[in-house]
Amino acid sequence: MRVVVITPPAPVVTWEEADQHLRLDGDDEQRDMVERLIAAATHHIDGPDGWLGRALGLQTLEARICGFCDLIRLPYQPIVDIVSVHYLDGTGQPVLVDPDTYELFCRDLGCAWGKSWPTPGAYRGHAETVRIRYRAGYAIDPDADPVKPNVPEPIKQAILLMVGDMWHARATIATGAVMQAVPMSMTVQNILSPFRVYV
Template sequence: MRVLVITRPDPVVSLADAKAHCKVEDDSEDALIKAYVAAATSHIDGPDGWLGRALGVQVLEARCGAACGDTIRLPFPPVVELVSISYLDADGVEQMGDLADVEVLGRDLVAASSWPWVGGSSRREAVRIRYRAGYPVDDSGDSPRSTLPAAIRAAILLMTDDLYRNRGTVSPGTVTAVPMSTPVENLLAPFRVYA
């Protein structure tokens, strides 16, 4: 199953929080710090990320063939809501599925009776399922707050600070890759999705 990002997420860590973590008080390096937050987040977020899950709310499109099985596990949780289902019929014409005919149980998509695309096109990506995934912002209280787990947020801040403080990838006299730090990996490990 191939997954594409249709709508990119908003940043899950604010510039103000990153600057406070890095103990930066002036505005002269705001663009650099924003870039480091984006780099740290993209390293672990979504279809290309190490974590195997969506962080900020984003629209993803899962593509599969008509023989997807009885239950379709949507990758990159948490799944917020289903947006649309489309498929190619036997003539190769795109059809829209009725969302009332399917149910999302956690990250599993289950048909009420049978999938609407049964007997449709046999092309590899004939079925396209769009859904919102990520940790939404809770705006029910006085001030909106992200539902992103604190450990993931802390890991992004640590990675941002590492990038800010260590602007090179090699030490004098040696050439080595810069691995993910042990504290960051330990913070993220419980949230990693392996399939």
């Protein structure tokens, strides 16, 4: 299964929170830099490419698989809802599956009672014939505009610690030392470990 991001999430940590954490006293000249650090720290742990193996801010993902099975476990919880399910027919054209055909059971997608999955055509040259588009992430009200994130506080604090580490260590080389990457600290890993999902 391959999962791609269709709609990326909004930041789950705000400039104001980072400003307070870094004690910048609202220095707007630093805002652009701090927001880039927030984005980098969040990207490191969020979504399909992230260390946590889960979705943080509300985002639309698409799981691409070779065919239907009884239960399809969707990665990157928390799962909010299913947007659509498509499959490619024998000519490679997408066919929408009737939403009455399936149900979401926590993070597993399966057939509704008395229903069965359609049989995708053998479309030559394409292994990802089934496309499941879904929304995942922490949100108080996923249909609100704008969506307010409801990310657990330990995850937000870990992002702020990572931002602080990058703020204070702006380079990967210390003067007079061997080149080393700035790692995710053990404190951050310990805070995030209870939330980590191995997909």
